[in-house]
Amino acid sequence: MIDEVKKVVFPVGGMGxxxxxxxxxxxxxxxxxxxxxxxxxxxxxxxxSGINEFIFVTREDREILENYLNKLFKNxxxxxxxxxxxxxxxxxxxxxxxxxxxxxxxxxxxxLGHAIWCARERIGNDHFSVILPDELFLANTPCLKQIxxxxxxxxxxxxxxxxxxxxxxxxxxxxxxxxxxxxxxxLSALIEKPDPExxxxxxxxxxxYVLPPEIFKYLDLQKRGIxxxxxxxxxxxxxxxxENIPFHGVILDGRRFDCGSKAGFVKANLxxxxxxxxxxxxxxxxxxTMKTN
Numbered sequence: 001m002i003d004e005v006k007k008v009v010f011p012v013g014g015m016g017x018x019x020x021x022x023x024x025x026x027x028x029x030x031x032x033x034x035x036x037x038x039x040x041x042x043x044x045x046x047x048x049s050g051i052n053e054f055i056f057v058t059r060e061d062r063e064i065l066e067n068y069l070n071k072l073f074k075n076x077x078x079x080x081x082x083x084x085x086x087x088x089x090x091x092x093x094x095x096x097x098x099x100x101x102x103x104x105x106x107x108x109x110x111x112l113g114h115a116i117w118c119a120r121e122r123i124g125n126d127h128f129s130v131i132l133p134d135e136l137f138l139a140n141t142p143c144l145k146q147i148x149x150x151x152x153x154x155x156x157x158x159x160x161x162x163x164x165x166x167x168x169x170x171x172x173x174x175x176x177x178x179x180x181x182x183x184x185x186x187l188s189a190l191i192e193k194p195d196p197e198x199x200x201x202x203x204x205x206x207x208x209y210v211l212p213p214e215i216f217k218y219l220d221l222q223k224r225g226i227x228x229x230x231x232x233x234x235x236x237x238x239x240x241x242x243e244n245i246p247f248h249g250v251i252l253d254g255r256r257f258d259c260g261s262k263a264g265f266v267k268a269n270l271x272x273x274x275x276x277x278x279x280x281x282x283x284x285x286x287x288x289t290m291k292t293n
Contacts, residue, residue: 005148005210007053007128008046011115012039012065013106018260027065029133031265034272034279037068038259042133047078047099049144051129054101055122057115066103073101111229116211117219125213127151130232132207136268138275139254143208147250150184151210156246157236160208161185162256169199173233175249176200183251187240192233193226203249205233206256215239 016023019031029039043054054073058065072078078099106118116130129144137143143160151158164172170193177187189200209232218235225231240247255271258264273283 003126004050005127005129005151006051007055007123007126008051008144009055009057009116009119009123009128009130010039010042010133011057011106011112011130012062012133013057013059013109013115015109018262019265027062028260030065030068031259033136033259033265033268034276038133038136039065039069040072041136042131043069043072043078045137045142045144046129046131048142049129049148051144052099053122054099055104055119056101057104057106057118059109060105060107069101073099111225111227111231113219113225113230113232113235114222116232117216117222117230120216120219123213123216127210127212130207130209130211134258134260135207136257136259137252137254138257138271139252141253143252143254144210146252147208147210150182150248150250154184154246154248156248157212157215157239158210158247159187159236159249160206160252161203161249162206162252163202164204166196166199166202169194169196169202169204172204172206173231174199174201175203175205177249183253185249185251187247187249190233190237190240192231192237203251205249206252208252211236212245214243214245 012027012029014028016028019028030037033041046054056069102122104118104122106115131144147158147160161175173190173192174194175185175187176189177185179185185203191200215235218238219230222230223234225234257268257271259268270283273279
């Protein structure tokens with residue numbers, strides 16, 4: 001029997017070069033979506049999915065991020081409750097006590113796989129989850145919870161997927177596999193950033209993972225992939241070929257915003273702004289005005 005997944009890794013040590021010059025002053029994860037930084041939405045999603053151990057892989061110069069997170073996690077509870085959660089959202093998961101937060105330094109920005117590898121001692125022999133904060137979803141059920149629901153049925157590895165325009169395949173890890181029920185796919189291959197003509201599907205990895213500790217055998221190899229970085233997708237692809245462990249993907253139910261791009265960031269601010277009742281009329285009127293200008 002597999003224990004519950006209680007740990008989440010947030011890789012937050014990236015350079016944020018697409019958002020320069022602002023990211024020379026503040027981390028990308030602290031950029032605001034309406035009135036809260038990206039990282040808070042990611043923490044909220046993990047909390048509502050039943051996670052109680054939060055591991056942030058960061059850089060040495062991230063005092064702003066660490067100070068903000070330390071204010072969120074007061075006395076081993078999350079201090080933004082209940083004001084940033086509705087009653088309906090709270091019903092997804094009972095209020096948890098004894099939360100823990102820790103920071104791991106990624107000394108060099110060597111890719112997502114390397115960031116996960118840096119958290120290996122915190123993970124130990126446990127299954128764990130990963131959330132990329134710049135992949136933001138507006139969903140009725142938290143995306144990590146959607147993945148965990150499948151994990152508890154199928155075991156092994158489960159990753160979040162989202163359809164993309166095939167011409168954008170070079171920006172994502174792309175999967176191949178057999179489609180089953182409830183948007184669940186039994187995976188047969190993963191390819192990091194393939195050309196559109198070589199992409200096996202239009203289903204992309206979108207920053208939500210539940211992984212077993214065995215993945216570290218492949219991350220330990222420190223094998224460089226595209227861009228000279230240690231890619232998590234490459235480690236998962238090798239894991240899939242060698243290990244006799246189930247590997248599934250689930251097409252996530254929700255609206256996705258790639259907040260690693262400026263266009264996605266602006267779209268997210270509009271969409272989340274429209275979710276706030278006090279802002280809705282003014283924002284909606286502004287959008288309608290722009291259509292006629």
